[in-house]
Amino acid sequence: MENKNDDDLMEYVPYTSDSRSFIAPTKYTLFTRLFIPWQLIKFAYYNIKMLKILSKGSGRFMDE
Amino acid sequence: MARIIVLGSGFAGNTAALNLKKALGRKHEVVVISPRKHFSYIPSWIWVGVGSMKPEKTQFDLTPVYEKFGIEFKNGAAEEIHPDSVDRYVVVKYTDGKTEQVKYDYLINATGPKLNFAATPGLGPDEGYSDSVCSLPHAVKTRDNFLKAVEKMKQGKRQKFVVGTGHGTATCQGAAFEYIHNLEFEIAKRGLRNMADITWISNEPTLGDFGVGGVVVRRNGNFISGKLFAESTFREKGIKWVDKAHVRKVKEGSLDYVNIEGKEGSLDFDFAMLIPPFAGIPISYIDKDGSDIKSQMCVPSGFMKVDADYTSGTKPFEEWKNSDWPKKYNNPLYKNIFAAGIAFAPPHPISKAFKAPDGTLIAPSAPRTGMAAGIIGHTVALSIIDMVKNGAEEPTYSASMAEFGAICITSMGKSMTRGSAALLTMYPVVPNYDKHKFGRNLNYTFGDIGLAGHWVKYMLHYLFIWKMKGKFLWQYIPD
Known part of the structure; x- marks a missing residue:
């Protein structure tokens, strides 16, 4: 919320253990995470994903 | 006529009671025994703990629900179970001190956990120096302490926050992860982020382990580990972290820890929310001779033994198998006694267990x-229904954590337009490295962060409360 640009996202110190492998979201990623039209599509997609895993079943009759 | 007793009225107990009564009707009795007459939607307590949800929105009175279903409700705590008697019974103690013997044909232990704050000196809100969101009164107290810290920041006093696990064998890292992100969100929302130092401390072998051995997901043509995902969220929010850590002692304003390498350290704090380890609810198991047989019925932590392979717990991580995990959840000694939810004893953790050089166990529980x-x-x-209605001699339904999946929605801020949550699905819960390269089926294992995740979390809050109230079409809402 307070991040204004990509440089503010993290403190990057070269040649430290942290800098050897890291991942942090870009400004574009942060924008899409809150962009409502895109998130509405994601909401539908998430529900499909959840239904997919629920369709794999939970409790089953032992003979199945 | 059969009488089924359900001990506990949480997710496992209430789900079992409603389904039993719906299937068995008036011919058979379903009795719920619980010291709490409310159902609590525990996943939303992280919101109560930062003041973004009112406590009363997370619970409701079960009495009218059970009256509607014809379920007998006894508002007391189970103290003893007598499984050997001709008339098998549970001794219930009520709040007024009176006791009653309640007979049963089938018994489901769904009592949930005892919060074992005593495992770490100084841990917990009652006799220690840290807060917790593991019960509603604790979450309310945590909220009050958090808001006091916010007031201090408004007055220009910098505050140190520590959130995570309070013991090497604690579980529920996901809840602590949600809490730290919601705490950061609420502080940032008030424009006070530059006044707060926020640190994560956890017993996970790596960040993003969450006690389930970590998760690998497919993203943008790459396989991404949960470690990178968790680190990314911490870097984004400027949260520091300490992992692989067992908290040895919590003192007023600081805690001491040791990590897997044996490195000792301490963290100062003005506010600390630390999840305690869990133990089984203390219940005595008495045989026909009057002897306590708890050691035969339960593992040392007090959780009930079921059809798991408990010998596997002594084996190294590389020899753990999916078949170690229980399927039917009935006790090996008494086939008519079941344990569901947190009350059953897992055969071993899901994550690899480590020890510090001094032998301190650092192993997130499952x-x-x-x-x-x-x-x-x-x-x-379902198994009990089959046993009662059709005379099945053994449980006929199975649900192994090594075979079913889970949907985890990790809140990272509560707001319908600015909020966020990480949606994580995994299949199965317990990874199977013999079958899948990364332990799980990546067609069903998925992770993403965004506002839509928050909408899903919010939707599930109301959907599950609807289901647990047994309202219209409740039975079609998945577990």
Whole structure:
């Protein structure tokens, strides 16, 4: 919320253990995470994903 | 006529009771025994703990629900179970001190956990120096302490926050992860982020382990580990972290820890929310001779033994198998006694267990979330229904955590337009490295962060409360 640009996202110190492998979201990623039209599509997609895993079943009759 | 007693009224107990009564009707009795007459939607307590949800929105009175279903409700705590008697019974103690013997034909232990704050000196809100969101009164107290810290920041006093696990064998890292992100969100929302130092401390071998051995997901043509995902969220929010850590002692304003390498350290704090380890609810098991047989019925931590392979717990991580995990959840000694939800004893952790050089165990315990508890409670109910109605001699339904999946929605801020949550699905819960390269089926294992995740979390809050109230079409809402 307070991040204004990509440089503010993290403190990057070269040649430290942290800098050897890291991942942090870009400004574009942060924008899409809150962009409502895109998130509405994601909401539908998430529900499909959840239904997919629920369709794999939970409790089953032992003979199945 | 059969009488089924359900101990506990949480996700597992309530799911079992409603399904049992719906299937068995008036011909058979379903009795729920619980010291709490409310159902609590525990996943939303992280919001109560930062003041973004009112406590009363997370619970409701079960009495009218059970009256509607014809379920007998006894508002007391189970103290003793007598499984050997001709008339098998549970001794219930009520709040006024009176006791009653309640007979049963089938018994489901769905009592949930005892919060074992005593495992770490100084841990917990009652006799220690840290807060917790593991019960509603604790979450309310945590909220009050958090808001006091916010007031201090408004007055220009910098505050140190520590959030995570309070013991090397604690579980529920996911809840602590949600809490730290919601805490950061609420501080940033008030424009006070530059006044707060926020640190994560956890017993996970790596960040993003969550007690389930970590998760690998497919993203943008790459396989991404949960470690990178968790680190990314911490870097984004400027949260520091300490992992692989066992908290040895919590003092007023600081805590001491040791990590897997034996490195000792301490963290100062003005506010600390630390999840305690869990133990089984203390219940005595008395045989026909009057002897306490708890050691035969339960593992040392007090959780009830079920059809798991408990010998596997002594084996190294590389020899753990999916078949170690229980399927039917009935006790090996008494086939008519089941344990569901957190009450059953897992055969071993899901994550690899480590020890510090001094022998301190640093091993996240296996989480048993609301979804897993609901699935297990439902499965046990189906088996008992088959035993009662059709005379089945053994439980006929199975639900192994090594075979079913889970949906975890990790809140990272509560707001319908600015909020966020990480949606994580995994299949199965317990990874199977013999079958899948990364332990799980990546077609069903998925992770993403965004506002839509928050909408899903919010939707599930109301959907599950609807289901647990047994309202219209409740039975079609998945566990």
